[in-house]
Amino acid sequence: MSALIEALRRRLPAGRVITDELRRLAYGTDGSFYRLIPEVVAVVDDEDEVRDVVGLARQFRRPVTFRAAGTSLCGQAVTDGVLVLLGEGLASCRIAADGATVEVGPAIVGAEVNRRLAPLGRKIGPDPASINAAKIGGIAANNSSGMCCGTAQNSYNTLAAIRVLFADGSLLDTGDEASVAEFRDSRAALLERLAALAAEVRADTELAARIRSKYKIKNTTGYSLNALVDFDDPVDILAHLMIGSEGTLGFISLVTYRTVPEYAHKASALVFFPDMESACRAVAGLKAGPVDAVELLDRASLRAVADKPGMPPLLLTLADGATALLIETRAPSAPGLGERVAAVLAELANHPLLEPPAFTTDPAEIDRLWHVRKGTFPAVGAVRKPGTTVIIEDVAVAVPDLAACCLDLQRLFAKHGYHEAIIFGHALEGNVHFVFTQDFGIESEVARYAAFMDEVCALLVEKYDGSLKAEHGTGRNMAPFVELEWGARAYALMKEIKRLFDPEDLLNPGVVINDDARAHLRHLKPMPAAGALYAPVDRCIECGFCEPQCPSHGLTLSPRQRIVGWRELARREAAGEDAGELGRDYLYMGLDTCATCGLCATACPVGIETGALTRAVRGEKLSTVARKLGQVAANHFGATQALARTALKAGHVAESVVGTQLLARLTGGAWKAGMPRPQPPGRVSARAGAGDKVVYFPTCAGRIFGADTPEAALSATVIRVLERAGYAPVVPEGVDALCCGQSFVSKGMAEDADRKSAELEAVLRRASEDGRHPIVLDASACSLRMKTFLAERLPVYDLVEFAHDALLPRLMLAKKAGPVLIHLNCSARRMGFEDKLTKLARACADEVTLPAQVKCCGFGGDRGFVVPELNAHALRKLHAEVPAGCCGGYSSNQTCEIGLTAATGLPYRSIVHLLDECSTEAARLAAC
Structure with missing residues (x-):
C-alpha cells in the first residue's frame, strides 16, 4: 500500500493524500450503520485527477469508492481501499438562460443548486430530505427522490445529459456529439452488448412487463433495469444505467438536469384520521388530485414529537391507531392555489376525519407543520440508549396496499421487540420509512436484527411485490436481498451489467451486487457512549447534515467527524488503550481548529452543538497553569485589556518597521492586514441627555480595538x-473591568465565564433599573452569550436586533451609492437575524449582497489569531461573491470584521457605521 500512497503523492498535492489515522477513521464513516476504514483518502478536484487515481488503484489492485457528502444511509460511501473524496473543483454549476436546464458537477450541494435556480422560479427534481447537505454526485448515483419528486421528477426521469469516466479511463459525455461519436467507435463492443441485452429483455415479455411494473413505484434496489425497456439507443441506456448505480459502474463527473417549476404559492394542512386504513384510502383519492406532497405519520411517530414546542395540542390526546397526513399543494398564482385547496378539501370530505382540515398559506405556519414530519426521525434518535444506533429503512408498495403493509410492519415490530419503531413517509408514492433503534455491540441483538430484516424482506417481496429500497439506494444494507426482490433472471442481468462496465470489480465492490448473504451484518459501526463531558453527543446519528455549516469542514474535521473521533477516543479510554497518534492529532484537528460557532446545531436533526463538546474537552485538558492564568485574567480584566492594547500597539510599531506581509509571516498569520489600532482606555462615555433611556454595554473587542479617530x-x-x-x-460604570464571559467560555473556562457573566448581570440590572430599560450589546457573540445566560431575566438586545426594531423607525436615512456587502456572523445567524441585518443594509443601500456560501467566518473569538488557516479556509468562497465596485462590508462582531478585512482587502465595520453614514444631519435633510 505504501507504494500506492507514494504514487498518489506524486500525482496529487501532498495535502490531498490523507493517511493519518484520525481522518481515515472520520472518512470511514457515512450516514449509515456501517464502517470501513480506508487505507488512503485521495481528494480530487477534476476529472483528470479522478482518472489518474483510479488508474493507480487499478495498477495496485485496490478497490475504489467515490464519496460526495457521505449522507448515504446504506453504506455506499465507505471502503477499506481507496476512498476518492470529491473536492470543490468538481462543484460547478451552469444554468441555461431560461433556467430550463442546469449542468452541475458532482461536488455541489443540491440545495445550493436550487438556491441559484430560485430567481428563475425553477429547481432540480430530486428533493431528498438531505438536500441541504447531499451533493449532486450522491443524489444522481443513488437516484434519490424525496417528499415531492415522486418517480416523475427523480434523476432518472429528469436527466438531460451525463458525463461519465469509466474504470478503464474511457470517457462519455452524452451532451457532446463528438464525445458520443468517439465513444461509439472506441467502446463499440460495450454498446453492442447493451443493445443486445435490451433486445433480449424486450423479447422476454414476462420480464419486460415485470420491469415496467416494478418502476411504477419508487425503486432503487439494484441497477436501473428500466433503462433496458425505456430506451432504444445504447447510449441512452448507458446514461440511465448510471443513475442509481452507486459508483459501481463509473464516476459521474457532470449531470445536466431538466429543471422543474418551483411555485411560490403553497398551502399545507395536517389532517387527522381515526386509523391507518382511513388515511391510506384518502391517499388513494388524493393521488389523482392536485397535491404535491402527502406525508403519512403513524400514531407512534406523532407521539414521538407531541411534546415538542409548537406541536398541535391534538397530538397529546389522539387514540391509539390514529394516523395523520401532512398534505401540501402548490400553484403559480394565489387564485390557482385557492382552486387547488378547494379540490383537496372536496376529496377529504369523502373520508372520516377527527377534525375539519384547515389549510394555511402562512410560511411560518407551514414550516411549523413540516417540523412535525421532519422531527419524527430525530425524535427516535434523540431518545435511544447510549451505544445504540438508529436505523431508518425505506420501502415502497402500490398505494392500494399501503395500509395493509403498514399494519403488517407494525406487527413485525411487536414480534421482534422493536416497540419504539415508528412509520412515516411519502404516502403519495406508497413509500414509507420505518425507524427503530438497534444495538450492534451484542451478538444476540445482531441476530434479532437479522431475523427481523429477513421477515421484512420476505413480507415486502412475497406479499406485496414491493421495493426493498425505494429511494435510499441499495448499498451494503440491501445488496444481499437484490436477487430476492428481482428474481434470478433480472439479477443475472445486473451481474452482467456490472461485469460489462467493471470486469475487475474495482469500483465499490460489494455494493449493489453482493453474493454474501450476510454482507448486511458485517462491518457494523460501533457507537460507544462518549457523552460524559457533553451528554448530547451520544444522540449523534452521524448523518453529516452539519457539515455544510462548519468553517473547518475540509480543512481538518467537521462536527460529525469530531464526534466520530471523540467516540473512538472514549472507546480507547474505556478499554485501557493508548490514544496514540489519533489522540495527538485530535488536539489540533478536533480542538484547535473548532470555531465553536454552534452553527452545526442549526442543521443537526437532534440539535447537537459540537462546539459545546469542544469547549468541554478544552476545559478538561487545561493545565493548572492555564487555569490559574485564566482566573487571573478574569479577576483583573481591566489589566488584561491593557496588555492586549499594549500588544496591539507594539504590533503596529513592528508593522511600520518590517511591513505587513513579513510581520504576518513572523507571527504565523496572527497579524492581519488592516489590523485596527488600540482604543485608549476610558474613552467610552455618554453625555446625559433627554430621550428614552437605553443601557449600552460596549463589549471587550470594541473597547480594545479602536479606529483612526475617536469619533469613528x-x-x-x-x-x-x-x-x-x-x-x-x-x-x-467600570466597563473596562466587565466581560460577558464569552472569551472565557470558548477556551473551556466555564466557571470563570459564568462568574464574569454574573458580574455583568448585576451591573446591567442596576443600570437598567431591574430591566425597566432595554440593554444593548454591540457584538453578536456577546449578545448571544448574555441572552443564553440570562434566560430572559433582563431585556438584552443585540445591536442588529435593536437597530432593526427600534432605530430604523426613528432614523431618517439617505441611501448611499454603490453596493454594500454584509456578513451574517454565526451568532447573529443562530439568533435568526438574517432578515433584520439585510433590512438594515437595504434601508441604507439599493444593492446589498449577503454571500450565500459563507457561514461562520472561522475567526472564533481568537481562533483567527491562533489558527489563522481556519479563518482563511472559512472565507475561501467569499471573494467570488464580492460585487464589483464594493468599497466595504458590514457585520456585527469586531473580530469577525478583522478577519473579513484581511481576507478581502476591504474594510469591514459594524452595521452601526452604515446607519451612522446614512443618518447624518445632511442625510436627515435629504430624507425630509
Missing part, C-alpha cells in the same frame, strides 16, 4: 446613532 470608534458611533434616534444611552 465603535462605542462612539453606537452612542451617536442612539442619540440621533432619540435615545438617552447610559454606559454602566
Whole structure:
C-alpha cells in the first residue's frame, strides 16, 4: 500500500493524500450503520485527477469508492481501499438562460443548486430530505427522490445529459456529439452488448412487463433495469444505467438536469384520521388530485414529537391507531392555489376525519407543520440508549396496499421487540420509512436484527411485490436481498451489467451486487457512549447534515467527524488503550481548529452543538497553569485589556518597521492586514441627555480595538446613532473591568465565564433599573452569550436586533451609492437575524449582497489569531461573491470584521457605521 500512497503523492498535492489515522477513521464513516476504514483518502478536484487515481488503484489492485457528502444511509460511501473524496473543483454549476436546464458537477450541494435556480422560479427534481447537505454526485448515483419528486421528477426521469469516466479511463459525455461519436467507435463492443441485452429483455415479455411494473413505484434496489425497456439507443441506456448505480459502474463527473417549476404559492394542512386504513384510502383519492406532497405519520411517530414546542395540542390526546397526513399543494398564482385547496378539501370530505382540515398559506405556519414530519426521525434518535444506533429503512408498495403493509410492519415490530419503531413517509408514492433503534455491540441483538430484516424482506417481496429500497439506494444494507426482490433472471442481468462496465470489480465492490448473504451484518459501526463531558453527543446519528455549516469542514474535521473521533477516543479510554497518534492529532484537528460557532446545531436533526463538546474537552485538558492564568485574567480584566492594547500597539510599531506581509509571516498569520489600532482606555462615555433611556454595554473587542479617530470608534458611533434616534444611552460604570464571559467560555473556562457573566448581570440590572430599560450589546457573540445566560431575566438586545426594531423607525436615512456587502456572523445567524441585518443594509443601500456560501467566518473569538488557516479556509468562497465596485462590508462582531478585512482587502465595520453614514444631519435633510 505504501507504494500506492507514494504514487498518489506524486500525482496529487501532498495535502490531498490523507493517511493519518484520525481522518481515515472520520472518512470511514457515512450516514449509515456501517464502517470501513480506508487505507488512503485521495481528494480530487477534476476529472483528470479522478482518472489518474483510479488508474493507480487499478495498477495496485485496490478497490475504489467515490464519496460526495457521505449522507448515504446504506453504506455506499465507505471502503477499506481507496476512498476518492470529491473536492470543490468538481462543484460547478451552469444554468441555461431560461433556467430550463442546469449542468452541475458532482461536488455541489443540491440545495445550493436550487438556491441559484430560485430567481428563475425553477429547481432540480430530486428533493431528498438531505438536500441541504447531499451533493449532486450522491443524489444522481443513488437516484434519490424525496417528499415531492415522486418517480416523475427523480434523476432518472429528469436527466438531460451525463458525463461519465469509466474504470478503464474511457470517457462519455452524452451532451457532446463528438464525445458520443468517439465513444461509439472506441467502446463499440460495450454498446453492442447493451443493445443486445435490451433486445433480449424486450423479447422476454414476462420480464419486460415485470420491469415496467416494478418502476411504477419508487425503486432503487439494484441497477436501473428500466433503462433496458425505456430506451432504444445504447447510449441512452448507458446514461440511465448510471443513475442509481452507486459508483459501481463509473464516476459521474457532470449531470445536466431538466429543471422543474418551483411555485411560490403553497398551502399545507395536517389532517387527522381515526386509523391507518382511513388515511391510506384518502391517499388513494388524493393521488389523482392536485397535491404535491402527502406525508403519512403513524400514531407512534406523532407521539414521538407531541411534546415538542409548537406541536398541535391534538397530538397529546389522539387514540391509539390514529394516523395523520401532512398534505401540501402548490400553484403559480394565489387564485390557482385557492382552486387547488378547494379540490383537496372536496376529496377529504369523502373520508372520516377527527377534525375539519384547515389549510394555511402562512410560511411560518407551514414550516411549523413540516417540523412535525421532519422531527419524527430525530425524535427516535434523540431518545435511544447510549451505544445504540438508529436505523431508518425505506420501502415502497402500490398505494392500494399501503395500509395493509403498514399494519403488517407494525406487527413485525411487536414480534421482534422493536416497540419504539415508528412509520412515516411519502404516502403519495406508497413509500414509507420505518425507524427503530438497534444495538450492534451484542451478538444476540445482531441476530434479532437479522431475523427481523429477513421477515421484512420476505413480507415486502412475497406479499406485496414491493421495493426493498425505494429511494435510499441499495448499498451494503440491501445488496444481499437484490436477487430476492428481482428474481434470478433480472439479477443475472445486473451481474452482467456490472461485469460489462467493471470486469475487475474495482469500483465499490460489494455494493449493489453482493453474493454474501450476510454482507448486511458485517462491518457494523460501533457507537460507544462518549457523552460524559457533553451528554448530547451520544444522540449523534452521524448523518453529516452539519457539515455544510462548519468553517473547518475540509480543512481538518467537521462536527460529525469530531464526534466520530471523540467516540473512538472514549472507546480507547474505556478499554485501557493508548490514544496514540489519533489522540495527538485530535488536539489540533478536533480542538484547535473548532470555531465553536454552534452553527452545526442549526442543521443537526437532534440539535447537537459540537462546539459545546469542544469547549468541554478544552476545559478538561487545561493545565493548572492555564487555569490559574485564566482566573487571573478574569479577576483583573481591566489589566488584561491593557496588555492586549499594549500588544496591539507594539504590533503596529513592528508593522511600520518590517511591513505587513513579513510581520504576518513572523507571527504565523496572527497579524492581519488592516489590523485596527488600540482604543485608549476610558474613552467610552455618554453625555446625559433627554430621550428614552437605553443601557449600552460596549463589549471587550470594541473597547480594545479602536479606529483612526475617536469619533469613528465603535462605542462612539453606537452612542451617536442612539442619540440621533432619540435615545438617552447610559454606559454602566467600570466597563473596562466587565466581560460577558464569552472569551472565557470558548477556551473551556466555564466557571470563570459564568462568574464574569454574573458580574455583568448585576451591573446591567442596576443600570437598567431591574430591566425597566432595554440593554444593548454591540457584538453578536456577546449578545448571544448574555441572552443564553440570562434566560430572559433582563431585556438584552443585540445591536442588529435593536437597530432593526427600534432605530430604523426613528432614523431618517439617505441611501448611499454603490453596493454594500454584509456578513451574517454565526451568532447573529443562530439568533435568526438574517432578515433584520439585510433590512438594515437595504434601508441604507439599493444593492446589498449577503454571500450565500459563507457561514461562520472561522475567526472564533481568537481562533483567527491562533489558527489563522481556519479563518482563511472559512472565507475561501467569499471573494467570488464580492460585487464589483464594493468599497466595504458590514457585520456585527469586531473580530469577525478583522478577519473579513484581511481576507478581502476591504474594510469591514459594524452595521452601526452604515446607519451612522446614512443618518447624518445632511442625510436627515435629504430624507425630509
